Amino acid sequence: MGTKPELLAPAGDMERLRMAVLYGADAVYLAGASFGMRAFAGNFTTPEELREAVAFAHGHGVRVHCTVNTMPRNDEADYLPAYLELLEDIGVDAVIVADLGAFALAGKHAPRLERHVSTQAGITNYQAARAWYDAGAKRVILARELSLEEIRTIRDKTPPALQIEVFIHGAMCVSYSGRCLLSNYMTGRDSSRGACAQPCRYRYALMEEKRPGEYFPIEEDADGSYIMNSRDMCMIDHLSDLLGLDSLKIEGRAKSAYYAAIITGAYRHCLDAVAAGLPPDPVWRDEVNHVSHRPYATGFFYGQPGQYYANSRYIREWQVAAVVTDCDEAGNALLSLRNKFHQGDTVELVGPDLRPFAITVPEMTDLDGQPLEEPRTPQMLFKMQLPKPVPPWTLVRRAVELSAK
Numbered sequence: 001m002g003t004k005p006e007l008l009a010p011a012g013d014m015e016r017l018r019m020a021v022l023y024g025a026d027a028v029y030l031a032g033a034s035f036g037m038r039a040f041a042g043n044f045t046t047p048e049e050l051r052e053a054v055a056f057a058h059g060h061g062v063r064v065h066c067t068v069n070t071m072p073r074n075d076e077a078d079y080l081p082a083y084l085e086l087l088e089d090i091g092v093d094a095v096i097v098a099d100l101g102a103f104a105l106a107g108k109h110a111p112r113l114e115r116h117v118s119t120q121a122g123i124t125n126y127q128a129a130r131a132w133y134d135a136g137a138k139r140v141i142l143a144r145e146l147s148l149e150e151i152r153t154i155r156d157k158t159p160p161a162l163q164i165e166v167f168i169h170g171a172m173c174v175s176y177s178g179r180c181l182l183s184n185y186m187t188g189r190d191s192s193r194g195a196c197a198q199p200c201r202y203r204y205a206l207m208e209e210k211r212p213g214e215y216f217p218i219e220e221d222a223d224g225s226y227i228m229n230s231r232d233m234c235m236i237d238h239l240s241d242l243l244g245l246d247s248l249k250i251e252g253r254a255k256s257a258y259y260a261a262i263i264t265g266a267y268r269h270c271l272d273a274v275a276a277g278l279p280p281d282p283v284w285r286d287e288v289n290h291v292s293h294r295p296y297a298t299g300f301f302y303g304q305p306g307q308y309y310a311n312s313r314y315i316r317e318w319q320v321a322a323v324v325t326d327c328d329e330a331g332n333a334l335l336s337l338r339n340k341f342h343q344g345d346t347v348e349l350v351g352p353d354l355r356p357f358a359i360t361v362p363e364m365t366d367l368d369g370q371p372l373e374e375p376r377t378p379q380m381l382f383k384m385q386l387p388k389p390v391p392p393w394t395l396v397r398r399a400v401e402l403s404a405k
Contacts, residue, residue, distance in 0.1 A: 024268030170251025351394030
């Protein structure tokens with residue numbers, strides 16, 4: 001049995017970073033205002049926001065990796081040195097790069113930062129991994145198209161000092177390592193510069209040129225065809241196979257704070273159990289089903305995953321109702337509303353290292369102590385008596401069918 005890997009979680013903005021940190025990440029990855037592959041994540045758009053993020057993470061013993069993994073054009077390359085110097089000054093631990101020029105500039109202008117080579121570089125063999133190591137890389141993030149056997153070969157045939165990182169959960173790109181121009185062609189949004197519109201998820205049909213307006217399904221499903229569709233990766237049942245790697249990465253900087261919390265917490269508990277030689281508690285394993293997701297598969301780890309033709313819809317069966325901001329030893333909790341819920345509803349609470357449990361919502365009160373059957377204003381603060389104390393940033397969620405039809 002190998003060593004326990006780092007658990008690396010996404011942090012699209014400060015709220016999502018806070019959730020990832022508090023729910024058990026060893027490290028987080030994020031982006032500043034430029035050069036990141038998720039333009040529609042909230043990101044950390046000012047030096048002050050980045051400093052706050054690094055300070056919070058480091059205060060909890062969590063490392064910060066910053067993505068600089070787009071392929072810069074000439075005019076952008078002019079700004080890279082100053083940006084890299086800023087990241088080093090702020091105290092970021094590592095920079096994730098895909099472009100060879102950006103990699104070289106990071107070595108020159110931010111020499112104290114570890115350089116991690118992005119999955120966008122498409123590393124699929126040990127010779128490529130060795131070459132990046134010889135150039136100064138601390139870590140390579142392998143292409144998601146590799147099998148477990150191929151990953152093990154890369155590990156065996158590269159220097160032990162070279163860290164190996166793999167994705168273990170989240171969306172899979174139908175294009176090879178995410179290098180795709182379909183979004184550019186169809187929408188003008190550049191997929192290699194963080195703005196992918198995911199046209200591979202669209203519903204397509206055939207149209208014959210002399211019959212405009214008549215659409216023909218490509219296969220038996222009358223709802224349309226999803227010839228480029230892919231399932232989400234989920235390796236939570238196979239973590240024992242991944243011990244000995246250096247870092248396990250959760251995809252999802254553009255996903256919600258709820259996703260960051262629940263998925264990080266699920267993998268934290270299951271990884272700790274597996275590393276200790278224990279079976280994971282089923283309650284934590286089941287948490288991956290409590291977030292919005294497409295049908296799960298194990299990616300390419302155990303061979304070709306096969307295409308998923310049914311639809312491109314998300315399964316979404318839970319909604320965050322409120323977040324606990326404070327709670328005393330008697331269970332008197334102060335909460336912030338996220339979505340409406342009502343006295344008498346059945347809800348679940350799950351928090352940082354807090355095993356999920358269900359309650360029937362009692363009568364609530366506003367801050368003046370007036371009875372409140374249904375908080376209605378988003379972000380409003382209100383009070384509720386809980387059966388036991390819970391930590392801040394505990395989530396109150398409600399079962400509700402929100403899957404697309």
